Amino acid sequence: MTPEEITDFVYDEAWMLDQGQYHDWLDLWLPDAIYWMPLNWNQQDPINETSLLYEDNFMLRLRVERLHGARTFSQKPKSRCHHLLNRPRIEEISDDEARAVTQMHYIETRLDEQMLLALTVRHHLKRVEGRIMIAGKRVDILNCDAAFGNIQLLP
Amino acid sequence: MVDRSPVGSLTVAGAPLRYMHRCNWKMLVENQTDTCHPMVAHESSAGTAVKIWESMEKTEDTPKPPAMEIIAPFMSPYEFFENMGIRTWPNGHGHTGVHHSIHSDYSAIPGYFESMTEAYGEDRAKEILGENRHNTVYFPNIMIKGPIQQLRNFIPLAEDKTLVESWIFRLDGAPDQLVARTAMYNRMINAPTSMVGHDDLEMYERAQEGLMADGLEWVNIQRLYEEGEDLTQEAVLNGTTERQMRNQFDAWKRFMTGGAA
Numbered sequence A: 001m002t003p004e005e006i007t008d009f010v011y012d013e014a015w016m017l018d019q020g021q022y023h024d025w026l027d028l029w030l031p032d033a034i035y036w037m038p039l040n041w042n043q044q045d046p047i048n049e050t051s052l053l054y055e056d057n058f059m060l061r062l063r064v065e066r067l068h069g070a071r072t073f074s075q076k077p078k079s080r081c082h083h084l085l086n087r088p089r090i091e092e093i094s095d096d097e098a099r100a101v102t103q104m105h106y107i108e109t110r111l112d113e114q115m116l117l118a119l120t121v122r123h124h125l126k127r128v129e130g131r132i133m134i135a136g137k138r139v140d141i142l143n144c145d146a147a148f149g150n151i152q153l154l155p
Numbered sequence B: 001m002v003d004r005s006p007v008g009s010l011t012v013a014g015a016p017l018r019y020m021h022r023c024n025w026k027m028l029v030e031n032q033t034d035t036c037h038p039m040v041a042h043e044s045s046a047g048t049a050v051k052i053w054e055s056m057e058k059t060e061d062t063p064k065p066p067a068m069e070i071i072a073p074f075m076s077p078y079e080f081f082e083n084m085g086i087r088t089w090p091n092g093h094g095h096t097g098v099h100h101s102i103h104s105d106y107s108a109i110p111g112y113f114e115s116m117t118e119a120y121g122e123d124r125a126k127e128i129l130g131e132n133r134h135n136t137v138y139f140p141n142i143m144i145k146g147p148i149q150q151l152r153n154f155i156p157l158a159e160d161k162t163l164v165e166s167w168i169f170r171l172d173g174a175p176d177q178l179v180a181r182t183a184m185y186n187r188m189i190n191a192p193t194s195m196v197g198h199d200d201l202e203m204y205e206r207a208q209e210g211l212m213a214d215g216l217e218w219v220n221i222q223r224l225y226e227e228g229e230d231l232t233q234e235a236v237l238n239g240t241t242e243r244q245m246r247n248q249f250d251a252w253k254r255f256m257t258g259g260a261a
């Protein structure tokens, strides 16, 4: 992989989320990949402690289908989101694998409410049959231990 | 809950979830024993999970995703919740899941029953694990899920604002898979990022808005009311009765008026 490919990928992924292109977004994920959002600062254990998210392909697909569901009352009206990205820092890179960490500001809004979250996003990427795909993603929220209302979309 | 540990003790596991609700605390406490909302309010999450699973190409060996074990039971029919039963005690306490519950069909964890039998003897171990209470309300504001080692604390901050903390516990001396399932339940059902949580909070906030509008003077909690209902007595009834909600309001009224009512 080249640094430019990685940077483009991270920007494109955030763009898909902001544009609500969720089915394209699901196609970026490898079958065993996990989306982890810790509950605690510097949390090490995603399994035996509570996390905000620790989701496999099935759960992510459920999220996407639910957002489009006719009887999803918490999405009437729909939420919108917006990612503002710093340039990704590439921490590991080889021909077919890379790890990058990106600082982001994430805004989610619905009705009269708007929430701002500061994120540190870690991507583990792999090239499979020529395509770059997500092998794992960890999103740390700066105030992860705060009392939030609903966070309905995907930071 | 403590009995479920082979050594008789619990340890807090990780940080608690903290979820802010823009509604009155009583709505949350009522919701704990409301067995008629899951199949409607959670159709968007649990119903969609079932639909996806049914539409997936699979063989008999395809493992069921954990989401199906945790979220799908919310789509159980009214009959299931009716037969699950409800028990009320005086002073606003009570629990759902007298005979069985949405936690009854969780898969067995290897080695757990053996260690329980060793600690308590087979009969007592079966008795402890046969208890499948769903939600136990300790009025006014604590809810415990014994079979999955969770405690929820409903903290009123204003008439329209409630902080919900959800704590989980490790059963000391039991296999790790149990606390892993508990952590999974907590994040799938009770996190600010949980789809099931989104379903519920939307209903609470809409209901709160409705109450603030003052259009209706009464909220109806008459479901399965029986003539001459005596809330000073323990009772075991059909799981979809709203007796436990009436029980809570009876206690609240007495405590708020210092026994004058």
Ligand SMILES: [Fe+2]
Binding pocket: B037, B038, B041, B042, B200
């Ligand atoms: Fe609910």
